[in-house]
Amino acid sequence: MASANSNNNSFKKLEEIEKSQAPQPSPQTEKNVMGTARNIGFIGNVLELYLSKALGMISALFGGSDLPADQAEDVEDLRNGNFDNDSTIEPGGRAN
Amino acid sequence: MLKDEALAQDATQEIFTKIFLNLAKFSERSKFSTWVYSITYNFCIDFLRKRKKSKALFSDEMENPPDIVDDVPDSELLEMEVVKLKKVLELIPTGDKAILLMKYQDDMSIREIAGVLDKSESAIKMKIKRAKHKAQNVYRDIFPTNLN
Numbered sequence: 001m002a003s004a005n006s007n008n009n010s011f012k013k014l015e016e017i018e019k020s021q022a023p024q025p026s027p028q029t030e031k032n033v034m035g036t037a038r039n040i041g042f043i044g045n046v047l048e049l050y051l052s053k054a055l056g057m058i059s060a061l062f063g064g065s066d067l068p069a070d071q072a073e074d075v076e077d078l079r080n081g082n083f084d085n086d087s088t089i090e091p092g093g094r095a096n
Numbered sequence: 097m098l099k100d101e102a103l104a105q106d107a108t109q110e111i112f113t114k115i116f117l118n119l120a121k122f123s124e125r126s127k128f129s130t131w132v133y134s135i136t137y138n139f140c141i142d143f144l145r146k147r148k149k150s151k152a153l154f155s156d157e158m159e160n161p162p163d164i165v166d167d168v169p170d171s172e173l174l175e176m177e178v179v180k181l182k183k184v185l186e187l188i189p190t191g192d193k194a195i196l197l198m199k200y201q202d203d204m205s206i207r208e209i210a211g212v213l214d215k216s217e218s219a220i221k222m223k224i225k226r227a228k229h230k231a232q233n234v235y236r237d238i239f240p241t242n243l244n
Binding site (some may be wrong): 010013015017023026033 | 101105109112113116117160174175176177178181182185193196197200201
């Protein structure tokens with residue numbers, strides 16, 4: 001590793017000189033970066049909160065279901081008035 | 097690295113956006129600052145490669161890379177006059193300049209530089225060696241009366 005002592009290190013001296021001569025960071029750049037971050041965050045929120053719900057609704061409109069396949073089957077059975085094939089209750093009366 | 101203030105400002109915006117979008121990919125295997133450094137370095141190198149397609153960014157990518165006989169002692173670079181060092185850094189390939197700045201200005205270890213450049217530690221040692229040789233040759237070319 002290089003010596004951190006700036007007294008013997010011309011690279012460090014050069015850095016200090018360039019830092020003192022460098023213009024201040026542009027506030028416009030900071031504004032643009034923050035604006036971009038806000039926009040990306042907003043799009044992320046829209047995708048996460050609304051788009052998944054909207055897609056679920058469209059799917060439901062076309063007869064689909066956003067429930068897992070086995071649960072959707074149970075719901076379909078209940079809708080059809082079929083209450084007999086409840087496999088979650090054993091003959092002894094104890095639930096799984 | 098880009099040698100243009102307007103380009104550097106545009107690059108800053110794009111790099112911050114890149115960092116923001118890739119935050120989930122930060123795996124904490126390296127320091128956060130090293131990760132940011134590597135995104136910044138790779139962005140600048142890609143940008144420069146696109147701009148000057150034919151020019152090599154490291155001296156070991158040149159048609160005639162410098163012959164390495166002996167290792168240049170660190171003191172030769174570290175004790176160079178600041179004005180002359182600045183001139184030398186302007187004249188060596190951008191990649192060589194970047195790697196020397198990482199080692200001697202930012203005090204990064206070989207391992208950290210290897211992480212930034214996505215290269216093996218031995219490859220980095222060779223790149224540093226070549227960069228030091230290149231800097232020494234440029235120094236001797238432009239300041240022939242000041243040989244150390």
